[in-house]
Amino acid sequence: MCGRMAVTVPIDAMAHVFDAAPSNDLPQTPDYNVCPTTQVAVVSGGADRARRLEPMRWGLIPHWYTKPNDGPLLINARAETVLEKPAFKSAVHDRRVLVVASGFYEWTKDSEGGRDPWYITREDGAPLAFAGLWQAWTDPKTGETWHTVAILTTAANDAMQEIHHRMPVIVEQKDCGLWLGEAGKGAARLMRAAPEDALRWHRVDRAVNSNRASGPELIEPFDPES
Template identity: 75%
Template sequence: MCGRMAMTVPPEAMAQVFGAAPANSLPEGPNYNICPTNRIAVITGGENRPRQMEAMRWGLIPHWYKKPNDGPLLINARAETVLDKPAFRSAVHTRRALVVASGFYEWTKDAEGGRDPWYITRRDGAPLAFAGLWQSWTDPANEEELRTVAALTIAANTPMQAIHHRMPVIVEQPDFGLWLGEQGKGAAALMRAAGDDILQWHRVDRKVNSNRASGPELIEPWEPDNDS
C-alpha cells in the first residue's frame, strides 16, 4: 500500500534526474504530505515519444465513471491482479508511467491502537520511481479532460513486512525505459518487490496523520519527548 508521499525538491529539478522535459503547470513543490486526489509528478514516455514530467491526479478514474467518485478511489493497483481488472487492463499494456517521489509513508499501530507513521526512502538517497498506470478521463458535464494515475503495489519484501504487508513496485534506473515502453516488451518482469537492501525508514511525528499537515518537519526523525 502507498497512501501518502513526499516530494522534497521542486518537480522541475526532479525532472532533470529522470531526463524528462517538465510540462507546464507541474504541482508546486516541495510537498511533504502528498495525499490521494492531489496532483502529483508523473513521468510518461514511450517508443518514439520523449520523456515528459507532467501533473496527474493521484487516483485513477476509469473511463466509464460519470463522476470521479462513481466508484472506489483507485490510488493503487495490485500488480498480481492488474491484468485481470477492467480499470487497469488496458493501461498496463499501453499507458505505463513512473510516479516520482522522494519518500513515502506507512503506518503501524501501537499497543493502544494509535497509528505510528514511518517515512521510507531509498538507502542510496536517489528518488523513488514507482511503477504507475495512467488513464485519461473526460468529465461528461463539461468535456474537461483529466489525466489520472495509480501506483502499483506488490507483496512486501521481508524487511518491509515489519511495517506493512504491501509495498510500491519500485522501478530501478536501468529499467525506466523498459517500464515506459521505450525498450520494447518485457515490462511485466518489473512487477516485483524491491530487493531487501533498497529501502530504509524512520519514525516520524504523528502530525503527518492529518492530511492538512505540512512542512519539512513531517519527515524528520521522531523523538519520544516530542510525540504529539
C-alpha cells in the same frame, strides 16, 4: 499500499534525473504531505514519444465513471491482479508512467491501536520512481479531460514486512525505459518487490496523520521516548 508521499526534489532536478522535458503546470515542490486526489508529477514516454514530466491526478478514474466518485478511489493497483481488473488491464499494456517521489509513509499500530507513521526512502537517497498506470477521463458534464494515475503495489519484501505487508513497485533507474515502453517488451518482470536493502525508514511524528499537515518537520525522525 501507498497512500501518502513526500516530494522534496526540485522540478528541474527531477527533469534532469529522469531526462524528461517538464510541463509548465507541475505541482510545486517541496510538498511533505502529498495526498490522494491531488496532482503528482509523473514521467511519461514511449517508443515513439519523448519523455515528459507532467502532472496527473493521483487516483485513477476509469473511463466508465460518470463522476470522479462514481466508485472506489483507485490510488493503488495490485500487481498480482492488474491484468484481470477492467480498470487497469489496458493501461498496464499501453499507459505506463513513473510517479516521482522522495519518500512515502506507512503506519503501524501501537498496543492501544494508535497509528504510528513511518517515512520510507531509498537507501541511496535518490528519488523514488513508482510504477504507475494512467487513464484519461472526460467529465460528461463539462467536457474537461483529466489525466489520472494509480501506483502499482506488490507484496512487501521481508525487511518491509515489519512496517506493512504491501509496498509500491519501485522501478530502478536502469529499468525506467523498459517500464515506459522505450526498450521493448518485458515490463511485467519489473512488477516485484524492491531488494531487501533498497529502502530505509524511520519513525516520524503523528502530525502527519492529518492530511492537512505540512512542513519539513513531517519527515524528521521522531523518538517517542524523548
